Amino acid sequence: MATTHEQIDEMLAADLHDELTATERVEFHAHLVECAECRQAFQEGKNMNRILNEIMADKRADAGFEQRMVSRFRDRVPKRAGLIGLVTDLLRVRAVQLTAAAAILLALAQMGRMITGESASPKLRDEDSATMLENASGVDKAGATRDAGVFAKTDDRLKALSPVTQNAPPPSPPLDAVTSTVPKPRTEMVAGLTKTKKSEFKDEKAPASAAETTAETPAEPSASPSSVGPTANRKLIRNATAELEVASFDDSIQKVTAFASEEKGYVATTSSEKQENGKLRGEIVVKVLPDNLDRFLGKLRGIGDLKNQALTTEDVTKAYFDTESRLKNARLMEQRLIEILKTKSKDVADLLEVEKELGRVREQIETMQGELKFMDSQVAFATVTITLAEKNMNIPAAFLLKEKAQLSLYATEVEKTYNEIKALASPKVQITNAQIDRDNTGRVSARLSLLLAPEESEAVIARIKGMARVENFQVQTDRVSQGGDGLGENAKTERDKVELNITLSRDEQEIALQQTSLRIQTPEVNDKAKQLRAIAEQQNGRIRSSSFSRDTNGREYANVSLRVPMKNYNALIQSLNGLGNVENVSVRRDDRPDSQVDEANAPADVSIQVYSQGNIVSEETGIWATLRRTIGQGAAALMWSVRMIGVAVAFLAPWALIIGAVGWVARRVSRARTARKQAADQEAGRS
């Protein structure tokens, strides 16, 4: 056995390992009997097998090996707890990885869209969709007229669009009925009949339905007047509009009528209305022969000031001839139907159907004739729409004097004054609005609106002025003309009720006319401050605020601010000199030339600092100050840098994350690839 002999190693090993099949074993042992060399090999092999078994026996893994492996595995790979474990485990599943990648891509795309401001879903342009709809319905319509049984289901939209389908009999027997009456070989199957019939109908009705659509086109110009001249076979509708300003509306209408008849035209409509100012304004529509249109417009300019003029021309040639040819087709159809009616009348139902169809076609014909006629009329005459307005030469019939007064007052006690004003109410003094406001800082202000009878107004205003100090008073008088066609100089003037708006606020809120600040140096701050109060009292002043403080160096400060009437100001300043050494006087005066100021009573603010001598050293020098400043600046710099780091992180972190994620995915992919490649290499190397 040559093969066994050649493969002795293999067979030998398999035999020793009990992996030979029965036949192989028989063959192998038979060969051993025959071949001494192989017998020798067999002997050696058996020996080696025994030795290997002995050697390996004490090297193989011990009994506790598996348990050891498991427990060490447990030690080295602690169970991940809760959500993190779940998420990481999930992320290992390929489907989840793919989904996550897709989600991230989508999110990025969305973000990009948001940044560039595109809308998320591509917008279908309205016109487009409308057109598509139109087309669809067009197809549908054609189908409807062609197909049996569809007569019944013309939708409302189609009805509105087409007079043809509109008039189609709602409950319809299948077209087959008609079909069967058509002159065709009777032997043909019904289906075949239907088919041929359909194709016939197609010829005639498709244009018919098209006619319906074009019917709309000529209908449009009817809205805006037009005229067409027979310009070398072109069907042109000419429209013109003109706006004119004229002295007299009626005269102008006469002139326009005259011009129109000169140019072989006529006045179609006129309309006019009287406006608020008594002027007339109106519109005339004139029809003239198109050829004379330009001349007519030229003449029109003569009757007044032309304010604007527009000339439009619309070419309806195509629509016109389309309709015309459709009309021809429809007439042919009519003829044929009549023939059918005459010759092939058999079944009553068929007859009815043909009759209906005939009615429909005739209706169509009429519609188209109407369209053509309309277009002809539009083309035959040009339409000129003239707007005439009378010039403004209006003289009022009467004048009304409207007085509006604004009064701002300062009162020591706002509420009291407010009530006093309210008490003035009488038939001649109407209070239309009164409100008092108190804000959260305790400031009070009030507003009142009054309507005063003209004869009483001056007296009332004077009284109110006497109640408090006037900050501001303004009167505005409007002369309002009334009526249109006036009497000129003779127009009488009437006084209307006087509207008076009052604002009341506490005088403390008033800005002082003059503001003074000064310092007084004295050893006894407290005493002098008391004296100061006494002086203020004498001069009719009011203390608005005062404070006293003593600092760590023993220096004392008293700050007093007070308000006196201007008339007492000088006396006050004089008496201050007696208190001590007056220094740092500064005065600011607000001059308000535009308002009527009661100078003597206007307030003047004086703020006084009484202080005792001290060693006044600037706080901003010396080692401590420097140190403090340095630390402060350092802290500010630190805060600033923290902020900058925050900005930088916000700027970079998303990118770092994205790059990291991409890198991670790439690494994973490449690792997987190398692993696969290695495995493949190995396999190849092994085999």
Added chain:
Amino acid sequence: MDSSEHAIYRAAIQGDRDAFEIVIRSVSRNLFAIAYGILQNREEAEDVVQDTLVKAWKSRWRVRDSDKLPAWLSSVARHRARDLARKRRPEPLPEAFEADEVVEFESAGQKADLDGEVRSALAQLPELHRVALTLRYFEELDYGTIEKTLGLTNGALRGILGRALGLMRKRLKPALASTG
């Protein structure tokens, strides 16, 4: 492979630790045999098995066909063992010399040293042959299982083992003859 095994492999890949521990119990001996076959050192082999299991757990998502999990584990173990062998014995030549020396020396010597001869003959076998032999003699697995474990194609093992035994037999011929 029956369906329960299949289910366990799948669960292990999807992160079921209990399933993975079952897998550990079923394959770790084989892995040890493989590692030992390459390294010829029990401690190192055990470390390799340990590392293999941990690493395999962490990158188990790379296994697409769950049926091939054992084969994949074997290949991981082989790679690790080979890496380790390369690292610890950067020069395989001296060992070969040594082995030859031993063979020569011992072929003249006593029969008791036959073990050593066999071992060094083993060491000179190609790695795959050595691994196959170890698997066979350690675990007495049938050829089919060994082929599956090592990712070999059907029937290839017979040739490999035959060649391995043949090579060893020829190398040890004098000794074996005398023992016979």
